[in-house]
Amino acid sequence: MGNDASTGLIRRRCSEFDVVLPHWLLRHHNNNNNKQPILGILSFETAKTMSRLLSLYKSLTDREVSRLRNESVTTEGVAYLISTDHHFLLTLACREKMEDLDRIAIAVARLGKHCSGPVLTQFGRFYEVDVDVRLANYKDADRMFRKLEKFVSTTADLYSGLQSLTELEISDKRMKKWSFDNIAGSPNFDLFDQKLSWQKQRVRHLRRVSLWNQNFDRVVPLMARAVCVVYARILVVFASHVPPLMLSTTLLYPQASSSSNQHHQLAKLWADCCSANNYLSQTKSQHDDHDHQVSNLSNKQHVNNNNNNNNNVATRTTTRLVNQLPASTVGGSGLPLGYANVVIMAERYLMSNCASIDKREREELYHMLPESLKRLVRSKLKEMVRRREDDFGDADIEWVLLGWEEEARAILRWLGPMAHHTLTWQTERNVEKQTFDVKPRVLLLQTLFFADKDKTDDAIADLLGSLSCICKYQKLFHTN
Structure with a gap:
């Protein structure tokens, strides 16, 4: 999953909570003001973003990574139609996961604009330059993701509960209209009234315990920490399938990089990992003609991005892997x-x-x-x-x-x-x-x-x- 020195350093420092966790998240951790606006209707969009983040985190467990390496990339169909080069295939998997995380980070940054503090309103900037790979073994990660999963579960229950309540209210209106002409229906109507009342109570309860009633200053820092942990986990899991500089000491100790030039270099490293072109260009001689064309995906765009000062998450997400497939592929042909x-x-x-x-x-x-x-x-x-x-x-x-x-x-x-x-x-x-x-x-x-x-x-x-x-x-x- 990476060189021994980097992995050892990660394990030795994973218990240092105040060092491993980015300072801009720790500072905002307990700043919970009950008077802050709640998520309300945005809770459903937030829960879906959380579910995507949880999905990505679960795909990086040892079991899932082993399945990816030993099953997914070795299937007969993948070997015959795409490539037999496992390094190449795992690099594609790494890039896709980075793209997914980029889109999640954009959603979190959008939610961060509703926060009261200036730090989380600029989450997108910190996400690019201030993530520590030691977070891959962050000691409270499992507890943090269980909390996210509970939020997703209760918000999903609220969503289905509101749908059921809407259907019951529509039926209630119809039954009231029908009851004027049919007195014999009164007993069933009373029973239906009880069911409607129970459903309203259930929805009120779910609103209290779900994301609906949470404020931005509590939810966004939690999601931001989770994004950083997933990012670090991707770097560790795919260490041999991303540019070696991604595990340099500059990234292990981001706080030491205080100058704007160093921050720009970190952002560039992140972009290199997302495009994966450094690695792909090294392995192109190992592939057949089809593999060669796929391995040079977005090479021109990558060069342009590296020469562009606006090389940020928003820019990278406009050059998605699925949109850059060569015509020799089924995807490139639109079929x-x-x-x-x-x-x-x-x-x-x-x-x-x-x-x-x-x-x-x-x-x-x-x-x-x-x-x-x-x-x-x-x-x-x-x-x-x-x-x-x-x-x-x-x-x-x-x-x-x-x-x-x-x-x-x-x-x-x-x-x-x-x-x-x-x-x-x-x-x-x-x-x-x-x-x-x-x-x-x-x-x-x-x-x-x-x-x-x-x-x-x-x-x-x-x-x-x-x-x-x-x-x-x-x-x-x-x-x-």
């Missing part, structure tokens, strides 16, 4: 969601009785394909039919069908999970569909975004060709 839907639909058809698929469903699947893939599918289909006639002749149709089914299932074993992960990744990052879920999220390297387009086209064409042959010969088999 990942379409391809994922095609694969999932083909999977559903294969799991059902292919003979029952009507012409309309086949045409619907076919029209989802881009023209280049349509031509490839037609070519593959002709090749499969010719191969069947040459290799099997008058062999038993049932035996031939089993061969095609096994071929299609073999493709789906590694292509199917990547298709499902693609849709999951998109849903998790859709603002309108964001929930309060705190489990670790799917990474881009597990999806079709980074997949080589030619290899993906070939795999989908083989899958659809096999599916078409199965449908055709299953009907012939059932007819005979």
